[in-house]
Amino acid sequence: MKTFDDYLRETQEIGRVESVLNTVIYLSGLPKAKLSEVVITETGKKGIVQSIDPELVEVILLESDLPVIGERVARTGENMKIQVSQNLLGRVVGPLMNTQDGLGPAMGEKESRPVFNKAPGIQERVKISEQLETGVAIVDYMIPLGKGQRELILGDQKTGRTTFLLQTIYNQAKKGTICIYVGIGKKKSDIKSIEDYLQKTGILGNCVIVFASSADPASLVYLAPYSAFTLAEYFRDLGKDVLIVLDDLTNHAKFYREISLLSKKMPARESYPGDIFHIHAKILERAGRIKYGSGSVSITALPVVETVQGDLTGYLPTNSMAMTDGHIFFDEAEFKKGRRPAVNTSLSVTRVGNQTQNMLEQKIRRALVEKLNLYRKAQELSHFGFDLPLKTRSDLNIGERLEAIFDQETYTVIPKDVALILVGLAFSDYWSSKNIEQVRVERTKLVEAFAKCAFESVVADLQKFEDVEALENYLGANREKIEQILYSRIQNTVV
Amino acid sequence: MQLSREVIAKIYTTKELNDLLYQIAKIGESARTNLAEVNPGVPEVLKELGIEGNREPPEEDLAKKLKNLKDFLVKLPKARLEFAFEPNEEFIRKISRLLNVGRSDHLVLEITVKRDLLAGATIEFMGNFRDYSYASILDQVVKEKVKGAFS
Numbered sequence: 001m002k003t004f005d006d007y008l009r010e011t012q013e014i015g016r017v018e019s020v021l022n023t024v025i026y027l028s029g030l031p032k033a034k035l036s037e038v039v040i041t042e043t044g045k046k047g048i049v050q051s052i053d054p055e056l057v058e059v060i061l062l063e064s065d066l067p068v069i070g071e072r073v074a075r076t077g078e079n080m081k082i083q084v085s086q087n088l089l090g091r092v093v094g095p096l097m098n099t100q101d102g103l104g105p106a107m108g109e110k111e112s113r114p115v116f117n118k119a120p121g122i123q124e125r126v127k128i129s130e131q132l133e134t135g136v137a138i139v140d141y142m143i144p145l146g147k148g149q150r151e152l153i154l155g156d157q158k159t160g161r162t163t164f165l166l167q168t169i170y171n172q173a174k175k176g177t178i179c180i181y182v183g184i185g186k187k188k189s190d191i192k193s194i195e196d197y198l199q200k201t202g203i204l205g206n207c208v209i210v211f212a213s214s215a216d217p218a219s220l221v222y223l224a225p226y227s228a229f230t231l232a233e234y235f236r237d238l239g240k241d242v243l244i245v246l247d248d249l250t251n252h253a254k255f256y257r258e259i260s261l262l263s264k265k266m267p268a269r270e271s272y273p274g275d276i277f278h279i280h281a282k283i284l285e286r287a288g289r290i291k292y293g294s295g296s297v298s299i300t301a302l303p304v305v306e307t308v309q310g311d312l313t314g315y316l317p318t319n320s321m322a323m324t325d326g327h328i329f330f331d332e333a334e335f336k337k338g339r340r341p342a343v344n345t346s347l348s349v350t351r352v353g354n355q356t357q358n359m360l361e362q363k364i365r366r367a368l369v370e371k372l373n374l375y376r377k378a379q380e381l382s383h384f385g386f387d388l389p390l391k392t393r394s395d396l397n398i399g400e401r402l403e404a405i406f407d408q409e410t411y412t413v414i415p416k417d418v419a420l421i422l423v424g425l426a427f428s429d430y431w432s433s434k435n436i437e438q439v440r441v442e443r444t445k446l447v448e449a450f451a452k453c454a455f456e457s458v459v460a461d462l463q464k465f466e467d468v469e470a471l472e473n474y475l476g477a478n479r480e481k482i483e484q485i486l487y488s489r490i491q492n493t494v495v
Numbered sequence: 496m497q498l499s500r501e502v503i504a505k506i507y508t509t510k511e512l513n514d515l516l517y518q519i520a521k522i523g524e525s526a527r528t529n530l531a532e533v534n535p536g537v538p539e540v541l542k543e544l545g546i547e548g549n550r551e552p553p554e555e556d557l558a559k560k561l562k563n564l565k566d567f568l569v570k571l572p573k574a575r576l577e578f579a580f581e582p583n584e585e586f587i588r589k590i591s592r593l594l595n596v597g598r599s600d601h602l603v604l605e606i607t608v609k610r611d612l613l614a615g616a617t618i619e620f621m622g623n624f625r626d627y628s629y630a631s632i633l634d635q636v637v638k639e640k641v642k643g644a645f646s
Contacts, residue, residue, distance in 0.1 A: 009631065014624035029622030 004042045007074040015039070015073040018056060020066050023219045024262045027057045027073050036079050036116050042072045048080050048219070050263065058263055060219040062096065082227055083110040084234040089178070092195055092209040095224040097231070100211060101195070113234055115226045119285035126296045128289050131356040132243070135171030135413030136164060138406040141361065141423065142345045142368055143328055144353035147241055148289030148298035151350065152320050155330025155342075156307050163410050164330070164341050165245050165302060166197055171413050172243045173203035178235040180244045182228040183211040185221045185251030197411070214251075221255040229286045232299045236290070241298050244287065248304035249280055253316055270315045281323040312347065326350035340407050345372065359466045364423055367468050368402070371427075375399020394432075401431045404439040417459045418450045421475070421482075427468060428476040445486050454485045507591040509573065509605045516568060523561050575605045575619035579612035579628065 008014060015029035025047065030039070037049045039059055045067055047059035061067075082097045087108040092101040099106055128146035145151050155161045169179040181198075183191045191211045198204040208231060212224040225246050232242040246252070253276055260273035268274045280303075287301035305320045310332050312318070321327055326349040335342035357365065378395040382388060388396070405422045408414060414422075422443060425431065431439045449455060458478070465471045475482070506512050574594060582590070587604065594602050602620075609617075612628035619625075 005634075008624060009626060012624050013622050014619050015622060029619075031622040 002076075004040050004044065004072075004074055007040055007076050008072075011075045011077055013075050015057060015075075017041070017067050017069055017071045017073060020069065021262045022066075023061045023064075023217045024050070024259060025059050025061055025067060027059060028055070030057050030073065030075055033057045033075055034079075038076045038078055038080050039073050040076055041067045042074075043067065048223075050259075060222070060259060061217065062219050062223070064217045080115040080223075081112045082115055082230055084113055084231050085110040086238075088208050088231065090205045090207065092191065092211055094216075095210065095212050095220050095227040097227065111234060113230045115223065115230050117230055117233060117286065119282070120288060120290045124290045126289050126291055127355070128298075128352045129356055130289075130298075131353070131416075132168075132300050133171055133175075133416050134164070134168040135415065136167055136341055136343075136408060137414040137416075137419035137422070138341065138343055138345065138408075139164075139328060140414075140416050141365055141419055143326070143343070143348045143350045144357050144361070144365070145300065145350060146289075146325075146353045146356040147300055148287065149326070149350070149352050150284045150287045150301040150303065150324040151353070152317075152324040152327035153302055153304045153330070154307055154312065154317055154320075154327050156310055156332045159330035159332050159335045159342050160340060160410075161304055161330050162194075162247065164328075164343075165247065165304070166194065167408075167411060167413055168302065169198070169207065169243065169245065170201055170203055170411070173198075173206040176206065176240075178232075178240050178242045179203070179207040180228050180232050180242065181207060181209045182225055182244065182246045183209065183213075184224050184246065184248060185212065185214045185255055186247065188213050188215075218255045218258045221252065222259060225249075225252060225283045229283060229299070233286065236292075236297050236299050239292055239297055241300070243300045243302070246283075246301065246303040248306055249320060250304075250306040250316055253280070272315060276316075277319050277323070280320060284323055325352045338407075339403070340410065345369075360468070360471065361420075363466075363468045364420070364471075367427065368423065371395070371398055371402060375402070397432055398426060398429075400436060401426045401439050404436050405443055407440070412447075414447060415450065417455070417462075418447055420462055420471075421450075421455060421458060422446065424462070424471045424475045425482070428472040428479075430475065430479060430482075442486060449485055458482070503601045506568075506571070506601065506603055507587050509603055512568060512571065512603050516565060519561055519565050519568075523558065571601055571603050572621070573603045573605050575607070577607050577609045577612060577617040577619075577628075579608075579610060579614050579616070579630075581608055582606065 002010075011032075013030050013032060015027035015033070017025055018028050019026045027039070033039070033049050033052060035049055035052065039047050039049060039057075041047075045061060045063045045065060047061040049057055050060050051058040059073075067073075084097060085106055085108055087106040088097065088099075091099050091103070091106060093106075094100050097106075128148045130147045131140070132145045132147045132149065133140055134145060139145070153161050153165065165181075169181065173179045181194060183194070191209060191213070195204070195209055198207050198209075210224055210228040210231065212221040214221075228244060228246070232244045235242050253272055256276060256279060257267075257272050261267060261271065265273045265275075284301055284303060287299045289296050289298040301324075303320060303324065305316050307314060307317055312321075312329065329344045329347040330342050331344035331347065332342070334344055354362065354365070374395040375398070378388070378392045378399065381392055382396060402423070405419075405426055431442070434442070446455075458481075461474060462471065465474065506515065576590070587606065591602070591604055594604070612630045613633065614629035615627045617624065617626045617628055
């Protein structure tokens with residue numbers, strides 16, 4: 001471990017602290033300092049060179065202890081690096097990869113990697129062709145995500161964004177994907193509850209929580225998504241698919257705004273600095289699907305941005321929409337109606353996810369969009385109170401049943417194959433004569449039966465179909481078989 | 496700011512510079528009252544600093560000149576030197592002359608005594624740092640010996 005004196009002797013350059021503005025400090029000297037280079041003070045405090053002008057060097061400090069005016073500073077000649085290793089799996093770490101869960105340091109071999117790594121070039125990338133199952137039926141069928149996609153998660157506070165993210169993490173971690181949850185400027189209690197959830201569900205071993213709390217210096221909060229991506233790239237380069245959740249970029253932008261205002265950068269819209277778009281785009285560009293041997297590996301990014309009163313036209317939401325491959329909007333109005341998840345499918349977009357679906361799934365998606373649109377129109381008509389035509393009543397009937405299917409209890413996961421059976425059953429009027437409560441009960445039973453492998457033969461048959469009609473016909477013809485599976489199991493358990 | 500080379504050349508270290516800045520500050524204060532009455536030595540300082548032409552200048556003009564002079568002096572380049580010993584006047588003058596050879600502006604020395612250096616000196620100028628101390632040589636030798644012992 002090199003000391004200040006070692007670096008001073010090596011680089012033969014010295015700087016002095018001229019002014020201290022919270023975590024931003026200005027140095028004189030250091031004539032050959034480079035952008036993103038790490039500097040060290042004589043008391044061992046580290047910082048990153050943020051900008052350089054002829055007179056002064058601007059540095060953001062990575063510590064909450066501030067240096068004194070006149071303190072000596074040396075260049076290290078190195079860019080910001082962190083030590084990553086496989087042993088970080090199952091741990092809660094800070095942006096500098098220091099463990100924060102009280103279980104001691106991560107042992108074993110470590111690899112040093114740059115925090116501000118470049119995004120893979122166009123030649124390294126491959127087409128996104130594999131679906132990333134979230135375990136949330138409405139998303140998997142109507143707003144499908146691909147492995148390597150950057151899908152923005154938008155929504156007001158308390159609209160179920162984190163629940164959706166945890167469902168996705170659970171579903172993916174079970175499949176062996178490495179999941180990195182990045183808590184940016186969150187409260188320690190929030191992170192603790194996420195850690196508890198991951199621990200309780202037994203998936204913590206496939207996850208890493210990177211966490212910079214709101215009490216940490218702004219510079220560390222700013223660094224958190226970069227470090228998390230460095231960690232994600234490490235696992236990706238080991239040949240593993242990675243899912244990274246950035247919760248949330250609104251906080252990141254606020255902390256970056258704090259740093260920028262301190263360093264007297266010209267404030268632009270909503271007082272954010274002009275380069276906030278660049279900062280976030282630079283982070284998200286590091287996601288994607290790239291070549292790996294004869295196959296490919298991916299980093300899927302799910303950045304979260306908060307909206308205020310459902311306003312999608314805010315500065316950060318529109319910025320983030322422009323740099324991602326789609327967005328899922330969690331609507332407060334849907335939430336208040338009792339929809340779980342409160343996804344507004346008509347305001348949500350996926351730009352590359354559609355290409356990961358097979359022919360049948362694409363047709364189902366189109367049919368769902370059509371049926372749900374008809375349902376909403378029929379709902380409006382039904383408010384007038386007159387006798388509805390048969391067709392409208394049918395639209396209402398199927399729409400209500402589809403909504404009941406897609407309503408998922410908190411933290412439950414519906415595998416894609418189950419969702420296929422459920423949607424197929426709804427399309428084939430299996431539930432048309434049953435009430436909504438019955439639909440919900442049968443849906444739950446179907447998920448349970450699927451978990452016990454009771455639908456293996458049905459699923460195998462469904463894979464052969466290429467259009468919705470064939471699916472409907474098959475499920476219509478096999479009503480009794482499905483009922484038998486559902487109810488014979490109940491009788492067994494009762495007996 | 497036009498100052499004679501003779502006046503500037505007398506500023507060897509930050510000690511002389513600070514003394515001068517202090518005198519300038521005093522002149523500024525005195526100018527509001529009767530200059531000669533408050534500090535009889537002040538007109539001589541003014542003369543030495545090249546403001547002699549305005550023995551009884553209008554107050555505003557003097558204040559402006561003093562401000563310009565102060566700004567000029569504050570901006571003089573500085574070289575930080577650390578010595579393991581207390582240098583005497585003659586040594587300081589020699590070093591100052593040596594470092595100012597061929598320079599268009601005047602370099603002011605900021606000297607500190609640091610006994611940890613054992614012998615020799617360190618020089619810090621415009622962000623460049625050179626360590627000519629015995630302590631650093633000794634440190635290197637010890638490190639190499641330790642490295643050799645464990646390899």
